[in-house]
Amino acid sequence: MRHVFCVRIGPIGFRVGSDWRAPIDALSDLYRYYPAPNLPDFTVRLEATRPWRRWIRPSIAIAGDYTLPEAAPLPLAQGLLAAEMAMNLQLALGGRRYxxxxxxxxxxxxxxxxxxxxxxxxxxxxxxxxxxxxxxxxxxxxxxxxxxxxxxxxxxxLISLKNAGIAAALAARPDARFGPLLKDTPKGDIRHMVxxxxxxxxxxxxxxxxxxxxxxxxxxxxxxxxxxxxxxxxxxxxxxxxxxxxxxxxxxxxxxxxxxxxxxxxxxxxxxxxxxxxxxxxxx
Amino acid sequence: MRYRAPPPEALLTADLDAFAAVFHRPSGITHLLASPAREILAALVDAPLDLDGVLAALSDRFDIADASRAALAARLDELVGVGLVEAA
Amino acid sequence: MADALILARALADPQSLALDTDWTGLVTMARAEQLLGTLAWRLDGLPLPEDVAVLLADARAAAENGRRAALWEAEMARRALAPLGCPVVLLKGTAFAAAGLSAARGRSIGDLDILVPRASLDAVEAALLAAGWEWVKPDPYDDAYYRRWMHELPPLIHRDRDRMIDVHHTILPLTARVTPDAAALLADARALGNGLSVLSPEGMIVHAAAHLFADGDLAGGLRNLWDIHCLLCEGLEDDPDFALSVIEEAARHQLDAATALALRLTHQMFGTPVKSYTHPARLDLKPRPLDRLYRRRLLARDDWGRPTRPFTRFAFYVRSHWLRMPPAMLARHLWTKWRRG
CATH class of the missing domain: 3.90.228.20 (Phosphoenolpyruvate Carboxykinase; domain 3)
Structure with a gap:
């Protein structure tokens, strides 16, 4: 795919491909200190729902080794959330070692x-x-x-903070690194903490x-x-x-x-x- | 009608406090079994039995004297329904 | 652009894999084609990078759990149907597993498919409903459609085990232009000794070929073709002219064209050791112009697991509907779907 990021989180390796640069840049930044896997266990694809939706009202379809039919697309601004959800989904549906x-x-x-x-x-x-x-x-x-x-x-x-939890985490860990504030996601406001x-x-x-x-x-x-x-x-x-x-x-x-x-x-x-x-x- | 239980090696049993978690290898299904389901399975280990045979085994070998025929038949039906006991 | 040729080669000749194989792409493709467990068995015992070996060991364990669950589903159907005394023939993946065939090694198995005599259909339906299976969709249009035109009951799902069963009374929809001889398939079935049976070795291949080309849009086709390769290899061990028996069996069911195509493709793609015949039946393995289109379609998967070649895919989709239903019926079918939105 056009843009690629690989990361290992604990014993699980992921390969994330994207039609857009922004979600990959966000992942690369927040997972900066994580190693790359030798062999990704799972592949995630962040794809345009239709070819033209890469540019016009960009909308991310969550795909990969494992998918759920009810996984609705997300706007490009919530690309980081889409990637995190998709990575969780791969492990949840495909994980067999643990x-x-x-x-x-x-x-x-x-x-x-x-x-x-x-x-x-x-x-x-x-x-x-x-x-x-x-x-x-x-x-x-x-x-x-x-x-x-x-x-x-x-x-x-990444720790996915929701709504009131965002301010609480900022107060408890002012030194931590945070991702961008994602407003009005299906789960409310979301912010990721490293x-x-x-x-x-x-x-x-x-x-x-x-x-x-x-x-x-x-x-x-x-x-x-x-x-x-x-x-x-x-x-x-x-x-x-x-x-x-x-x-x-x-x-x-x-x-x-x-x-x-x-x-x-x-x-x-x-x-x-x-x-x-x-x-x-x-x-x- | 006779009832047949799986051979002992088909079952993995973890005794927990309130019940036993029983993993049935041929199906990959975990069953949570309390008394008298466990005793019924134990009574059927050696050979298939009919309803009266199970009733007798429960009172003789497992000291379950209060089992009524109807209640036992209902428990056996449940075990047949989940596939742990085969009726033939 | 990469296609699944590397996967087909890895299955056919695991020793041919180079040290610098794109393992990530190969694993992703195999997963997307439901062939990861199969690949894992084919590569078992070969020197592999450690991470690859670990991932494939997981895939083998997962396939083994799937095999157990599939066989248990067959056993529960057997218990439910035993009192009827009618033949119950396992089909597809469950049949391969129950008969201990090499096609079952690592194969993912989905629904339970069984073949029963058409005359027993009502009794089978009632017995399954009594034993805890339930209709998947209560939709009257779909139901009437199934009963009138399909070769199976509408799908049933077990309320506790959450597994589907497809009950067939023949191996192709009644709308297809060819009519396989279901009674002959039942009569030739091989008993497994527990009350269940499987199709004859020739019947399995003919059914797999019918399923691959006549009853679908070739989705999952690479796995179905691999089944055919494995079944042929096993048959050829016992009888060097096994392919002849297969072609003769296919002719009985008006499926000789589909079966010959399957044999040509598996010979071309997996190197299945079949040979051409002119007598007593005819089997010509020389590639034909359209074979290339089929190969392109079967290998239309890239190293990210994405379906590729949309035009080839679409052509096969239209074709599959065309084959299953006479044209006016297709229009009616689509209309009903459109109107219901």
Whole structure:
């Protein structure tokens, strides 16, 4: 294709081709310190919906190795978002080496905290706040569980901040690098933040899962233990490839829920949540 | 009608607290099984049984004495429906 | 511009791949043509760059999971249909897997396709509905269209397993100009020993050829042609004149032209070791002018996985509708689609 960018995020390599220069320039800038893959695992194509739409009201069709029929085109101004969505989609639909959990993940001393929950539960915000307190950020979208070792691999892609989360992240990490503000996307206002250099530099180091957390924003602070059976059900729901992984997925998930203590935490605000997580960490 | 269970090597079982997660290798489907579904499968491991045979095995070998014929038939139908037990 | 010739060569002769192969392009093309698992098996054991080997190992594992799921779907259909006592013949990918054929190695398998006698169709439909399958689309126009003109029931999907089944009573739509002898295909089917059966080796190739040329716009054609190559190679191991039996079987179903075309193309593109015959049946492998157009269409895929050659593609699309339906019916069919928007 006319414009190309290749990047490796954790163990996953991507090749992004585009009919336009702008999305590739944005990716090249924000992923500046990430390595290039030897062999991309997935190919993404940002294509004009019709040949003339390269110039007239440019509109990006999201294509690649894996596509969803309902993936609607996006305007060129939201090219970075299109690329990020398409990369996530490839991994979600095509990933077979690791059990994928829709979870955020931070690490300390080689041990990882995995946080998962429905959209709005705050898993992404929490990971960002913990990273600001010195934890290593491993990712806010997918945690990659290796079925052979049980270890979690980092997937520290750009952090996608939404609406009020943008100002909160700017306040917490004034030194971080941010992408352009994308207004009025299908998800509201979006701005991408580059994970800190330490997290990117250490992204090839996997960690042992040590805590599974199910955060829930908007209630008084409360922590309750979650039995392994409930974790099993919750995590099959939170995995995009559990079924496709077959026996390897079953083995990885059964081991994860049996070996890793799990807690549901309700929290009223970010500071309280960080305190709750660190308390659980000390008594794990 | 007799009921047949898959051979033990066709099932991978992870005992969790409230139930067992059972991976059925021939289908790649994970089943969450609580009592008495697990005992029913265990009762059928050695040989296929009819309804009365399963009923007897449950009370003799697994100490499940309160199983009614109708309730057991319903559980067996569920297991047949999901493919874990074959009726022939 | 790159086309999928490199993929066809890699499948036919894996040893021929150069060290400086564009692996990214090859993998992307293979994925787009649903041939990555097949390629992974063909390259298994060869010295490969480590990243390539890892990616292909994933593809083999994924294909193996897919094979299991497909065979399980066949088993569940068998259980549902066993009480009817009618023959149930597996078709396409599931049949190759169930019969342990080389065409199944790494092959992605989609829906479950079965062939049953036309007289059993109503009973089969009722038994599947009772066992948890449901209609995919409740649309009355499509339904009437299927029942009147197609060679299969409208597709059914299983409510728990989310897998589709296509129930055929012959191998081409009733609107096609040729009428294969479905009863003969059923009569020659080979039992698998579990109540299911598969077409005879010759029947499989004739069906694959019919499917490739007469019943579609050649989308996914490279994989279908690879199936034919594998089936031929296996048949030729047992009988050096297997291609003759194939041509004779094709003639019974008025599919000799399509089958001969398939044999020529697989010979040209994959080097299938078939030879020409003049007696007792005729098979001429000499390339014909139109073969080139077919090859161009089958290889119309670039190293980004994009479909290429839009004019060649469009020609085949129009042709495929033309073949399946007499012209006035095509107009009516399209009109109904347009009007419904």
């Amino acid at each position: 059990l994928l959990l829709h979870a955020s993940c931070v690490e300390r001393d080689g041990q990882a905290v995995l946080m998962t929950g429905e959209s709005g539960a705050g898993k992404s915000t929490l990971a960002t706040l913990l990273a600001a307190k010195g934890w290593r950020f491993m990712g806010d979208e997918f945690a990659l569980i290796d079925p052979d070792t049980g270890l979690v691999h980092a997937f520290p892609r 994970p800190d250099a330490l997290s990117v530099g250490a992204m090839d180091e996997p960690a042992r899962p040590a805590l599974l957390l199910y955060p829930h924003y908007g209630a008084a602070s409360e922590t309750r233990g979650v039995p392994a059976s409930e974790s099993f059900v919750r995590l099959t729901q939170a995995s995009t490839n559990y079924v496709a992984m077959g026996e390897a997925g079953f083995g990885a998930l059964a081991r994860l829920v049996r070996e890793t203590p799990a807690h549901a935490i309700d929290y009223p605000d970010g500071a309280a949540a960080v305190a709750q997580v660190e308390a659980l960490w000390r008594t794990r």
